[in-house]
Amino acid sequence: MELGKLLERLEYSCEAGDMDVLVGAVRYDTREIETGDLFVCIKGNRADSHDLIGEIVSRGAKVIVAERTVRVPAGITVIQVSDSRYALALISASYFDYPAEKMKLIGVTGTKGKTTVAYMLREMLKKAGYKTGLMGTIVTAVGDEEQAAGNTTPESYLIQELLAQMVEAGCQYVVMEVSSQGLKLQRTAGIVFDIGIFTNLGPDHIGPAEHKDFAEYAQCKSRLFRQCLVGVMNGDDEYLDLILQGHTCEVVTYGMGLKNAYTASDLMLYQEDGVPGIQFQVSGRLEARMQVDIPGKFSVYNAMAAIAACAQLGLPADVMGSALRTVKVKGRVEVVPGPWDFTVLIDYAHNAMSLESLLTTLREYKPHRLVCLFGCGGNRSKLRRYEMGEMSGKLSDFTVITSDNPRYEKPEEIIADIRTGMEKTDGAYIEIPDRREAIAWALRHGQKGDILILAGKGHEDYQEICGVKYPMDERVIIREMIQQKK
Known part of the structure; x- marks a missing residue:
């Protein structure tokens, strides 16, 4: 693939070598380098591949993308960027021919509820007849083919590779859990989500290996709403204004407060054959009675997030209701x-x-x-x-x-x-x-x-x-x- 094509959406400077280069593959793991590859240097928690230029070149890389100055032998092309993780995301998107632009994408972020909301969305879209991909904490699914997941939000190259597989399989929608760490590390950079969902925010994932404080945690979550077209937001969450700082999307709210576009009320608990669940009324932009076989008020919030998103996409209420009765999430109540x-x-x-x-x-x-x-x-x-x-x-x-x-x-x-x-x-x-x-x-x-x-x-x-x-x-x-x- 032509180097210029891979870099077409990226700001960069060529610090050494020739731009007129054909690249074999894109790599970010030194163990996978083959002759003729482009390698993106990344600084991780334990190691920094900027310090391994000798090994990278000896393994056959002909193009190196770096965010700091590196010394290379003659004949090696060096591309300087301000953020190599961001560069990896955009280069990977180009390498796989921008698969995210060939499907509709829904991203879900929040401290709690991401996995359950993602499963509810996937079930609703499947019930509506759409072939749907899923990237999440528990599994990655290409249509009905599932495999155990690694990270909640994989590295950007893997995201683009999975999206390309979903395009190839004929998926029309993709539901993705988008973690704060994934947003912080630019793993979804360059992707425009049709819908971004915010479930809630609370103190978590704060520590040396994750976020330095709550402010950074919230700021990373908020990034999703600068890269989506419509933000479906928990209008009752106390940190909503913090998450919406700098947003560029249309905002649609859900919750139990009457100010929300989609409102839940008249909650009724039930238990059938030892399975606890809850019924509730949806009002506002949609009028329907819903029931979910997962207990509690938080299940109503999760269901409302999925309902509001799918209503924005035009799914009928009966399809959504049917999906909520059958959705099961491993390890979630x-x-x-x-x-x-x-x-x-x-x-x-x-x-x-x-x-x-x-x-x-x-x-x-x-x-x-x-x-x-x-x-x-x-x-x-x-x-x-x-x-x-x-x-x-x-x-x-x-x-x-x-x-x-x-x-x-x-x-x-x-x-x-x-x-x-x-x-x-x-x-x-x-x-x-x-x-x-x-x-x-x-x-x-x-x-x-x-x-x-x-x-x-x-x-x-x-x-x-x-x-x-x-x-x-x-x-x-x-x-x-x-x-x-x-």
Whole structure:
């Protein structure tokens, strides 16, 4: 491919070599370089490929894109840019012939709800007869072909490669979870979303490896609304004005406040065969009664985000309603069936904000007891452990404290931190470090009418210990326990 074609939407200067070059492929990983490739140097958290020019050239790269001065042998072309991550995004888009412009794209950002909203959107679009791609936390899907996802928002080159596959497969729509980290690292740069969705904002992902503070976190989230045509926004969120700073899109709001374009009201809880759900009325630009088999007020907000977006796209209310009755999201208030007279749920809640929302919601269904089993990740904030312990102690009738992903910490030390928060409350609890044993104990001691929530792992099917990911899928564990009892 011609170098000039790859750079056509990018501001750059040629600092060495010739522009009249044909490029074999675009690379950003030194291990993948082949003779004749273009290589984009990126500064990461652990390494900076600007420092590996000798290796890059020896492997055969003939064009190097860099954001700082590099020295190269004669015959190598150097393209200077201000931001090499931004450059990788635009070069990758050109390399794959701008696939995003051949489909309609919906991007979803927010602290909570991205995955559920994305699944709801995908289900609605599929029910309406559209072939739909999905990029998200749990899976990447090209039509009905699914594979496990890596990052919530992949590297820009991988995004463009996946979008090209979706074009090739005949997809008409793509739903993408857009993380703050993905926006910060320019992974979606150059993409214009037809619709951008904002679910909510709360303090999370703040730390040395993510965002330095809440202000930066919010600013990164807000970038989506400078690269979409229509912003479908949670009009009830206290940080809406912060997210809308500098926006360039048309704004459409949803929520429970009457000022919103799409309003939810008359909420009614229900429970059928142990599955908790909620009904609600949609008013404003759409009039319809909706029902979703996922519990709680936050499920109404998630559903309203999807409803407002799809209504903007012209989908009929009956199609959206049908989709909401059938959508299931792995690890998001997921019901696990079994031979017991209580309800077992799996959820990804792994911080105090999510746990509070989840437990408060489940309490509304008036269980005999609300039992919460959870742990906290190793090599992460101790404050999160204190807060989650205190939250479960306040809102649960009983807590089973166990392991999550201990990583390089001892599970007992993590549990001790959780206990510090728990002991600020009068909550009853037991400590069982082995998560499999903890689940078995909780199932044996379940009482009629209980709601047992296994929190923290959600869709994950592994447990990370000392750098190794061991298989651990809570659904599989529960099935095995059921079989052992037969």
